[in-house]
Amino acid sequence: MNKGSQKCELLVDPVNIETVLKSCLEKDDLHRFIRNVIGNGVIVAPVPIWKIRRKVMMPALTPKIVESFIDIFATQTNVLAQKLEPSCGTGEFSVWPFINRYTLVTETALGVKLKAQDDPNVPFLTALNRVTNLLSERIFHLWLQPDWLYKLFRGKYTEHEKCRFTMRDFVAEVISKKREERAINKTSEIETDFNIKDSHKDQTFLDLLIKSSGGDKGYNDVELREEILTLIIAGTDTSAVAIANTLVLLGKYPKIQEKVHEELSSVYGDSDRLLDKEDLPKLQYLERVIKESMRLYPPAPFLVRKLLREVALPSGHVLPAGSGVIISIWGAHRNPKYWGPDAECFYPDRFLPERLNLPHPCCYLPFSNGPRNCVGYQYAMMSMKGALSAILRRYKVIGTPEEGPIPRMKMKIDIMYNYRENETNPKMHYMYL
Numbered sequence: 001m002n003k004g005s006q007k008c009e010l011l012v013d014p015v016n017i018e019t020v021l022k023s024c025l026e027k028d029d030l031h032r033f034i035r036n037v038i039g040n041g042v043i044v045a046p047v048p049i050w051k052i053r054r055k056v057m058m059p060a061l062t063p064k065i066v067e068s069f070i071d072i073f074a075t076q077t078n079v080l081a082q083k084l085e086p087s088c089g090t091g092e093f094s095v096w097p098f099i100n101r102y103t104l105v106t107e108t109a110l111g112v113k114l115k116a117q118d119d120p121n122v123p124f125l126t127a128l129n130r131v132t133n134l135l136s137e138r139i140f141h142l143w144l145q146p147d148w149l150y151k152l153f154r155g156k157y158t159e160h161e162k163c164r165f166t167m168r169d170f171v172a173e174v175i176s177k178k179r180e181e182r183a184i185n186k187t188s189e190i191e192t193d194f195n196i197k198d199s200h201k202d203q204t205f206l207d208l209l210i211k212s213s214g215g216d217k218g219y220n221d222v223e224l225r226e227e228i229l230t231l232i233i234a235g236t237d238t239s240a241v242a243i244a245n246t247l248v249l250l251g252k253y254p255k256i257q258e259k260v261h262e263e264l265s266s267v268y269g270d271s272d273r274l275l276d277k278e279d280l281p282k283l284q285y286l287e288r289v290i291k292e293s294m295r296l297y298p299p300a301p302f303l304v305r306k307l308l309r310e311v312a313l314p315s316g317h318v319l320p321a322g323s324g325v326i327i328s329i330w331g332a333h334r335n336p337k338y339w340g341p342d343a344e345c346f347y348p349d350r351f352l353p354e355r356l357n358l359p360h361p362c363c364y365l366p367f368s369n370g371p372r373n374c375v376g377y378q379y380a381m382m383s384m385k386g387a388l389s390a391i392l393r394r395y396k397v398i399g400t401p402e403e404g405p406i407p408r409m410k411m412k413i414d415i416m417y418n419y420r421e422n423e424t425n426p427k428m429h430y431m432y433l
């Protein structure tokens with residue numbers, strides 16, 4: 001395949017994919033457009049910077065830290081369910097805006113209650129959504145790629161810059177307030193050993209990144225801003241797409257949805273209490289549904305890496321130095337050689353531990369694999385399970401039942417895949433229990 005004038009290889013076989021993900025860590029040049037917005041944030045940083053950034057970020061996303069966000073998730077998932085109530089029972093409506101506002105990770109990232117779920121016009125979220133659209137437009141349209149030419153599309157360029165500054169200034173202001181707060185509280189002792197204690201109640205990603213980078217002498221304001229924007233961009237739409245696709249699938253498969261409801265009622269009974277951290281491991285069937293939904297519809301369907309040197313694949317094929325390589329998570333997830341003849345079917349129980357017998361770790365990689373995989377995996381699972389359980393405890397999704405086990409969903413390619421609005425939006429109805 002040719003990407004512009006540059007050769008680009010497409011990989012779908014997990015064995016070849018593993019080789020590339022382990023040995024080629026540089027992001028392809030296409031990521032430069034995202035770099036315009038988040039600078040050298042870990043997700044797009046060139047390898048020498050990425051190594052340092054990754055080491056600093058990892059301690060901020062350990063399972064213990066993620067677990068400490070449970071109260072925020074409990075409140076926010078409850079707000080999400082309440083926000084859906086006025087629309088439920090009124091016929092077809094799109095759940096996307098509700099979910100998109102829920103997944104915005106500003107409270108955990110910055111400790112700022114944006115109240116995005118209350119106000120659909122929060123400038124930060126509006127800017128984030130618009131800039132994401134503009135970025136994917138640029139990535140997929142060659143004529144928008146050269147900087148000098150993009151500037152000639154004055155409307156787009158001006159909007160891009162406006163959104164970029166809205167996001168940047170908002171995060172910069174929060175960082176500046178955090179610095180003042182730390183100076184007042186004299187909590188600026190240097191912490192350099194990456195050992196953040198297990199008690200982190202009320203700590204945000206911002207606090208944690210300051211600590212793990214070495215206290216106030218660690219990351220400067222620009223580095224902090226880049227990493228916070230990265231967490232927000234990496235964590236918002238990905239989780240929202242997965243939640244929305246799962247709801248669409250449950251609308252198509254009422255029997256599977258029924259099993260989710262049964263599991264939820266065994267965990268929550270008639271109680272309307274908030275989510276608790278003990279609930280999550282009990283939601284095993286819901287977890288299989290989410291995993292199967294992300295297998296068929298991975299929120300990040302492709303990854304693009306750049307080969308700095310020639311790479312010999314296990315298949316015998318040699319990828320030339322300088323080429324780009326597209327890793328098709330979508331293709332790996334639907335490969336009948338590994339997933340069997342029913343690879344295209346929606347079948348959550350294939351993830352039952354006793355049934356799942358994947359011959360290769362890269363057969364299933366919604367969060368990628370190798371040294372540059374997703375650091376937000378635990379956070380995302382908690383966010384998705386929390387949101388879906390809050391919604392499905394109260395409501396039933398009514399869709400047009402699918403005739404067979406292979407779901408037919410029209411997907412729109414953006415930076416991520418998403419269902420096409422107005423075609424497969426789940427209809428939400430009250431569930432009378």
Ligand code: HEM
Pocket residue numbers: 042043044054105230231234235236238239242298299300303304366367368369371372373374375376377379380
């Ligand atoms: C369903 C939700 C999510 C999915 C499917 C997902 C998927 C991915 C994938 C595929 C990558 C790897 C890109 C590559 O290998 O080139 C990645 C990287 C990353 N993700 Fe996630 N992600 C999700 C949620 C999150 C969340 C909630 C956060 C943070 C709170 C997060 C933070 C990151 C970061 C920082 C990276 C960059 C890692 C690096 O380059 O070292 N992600 N994610």
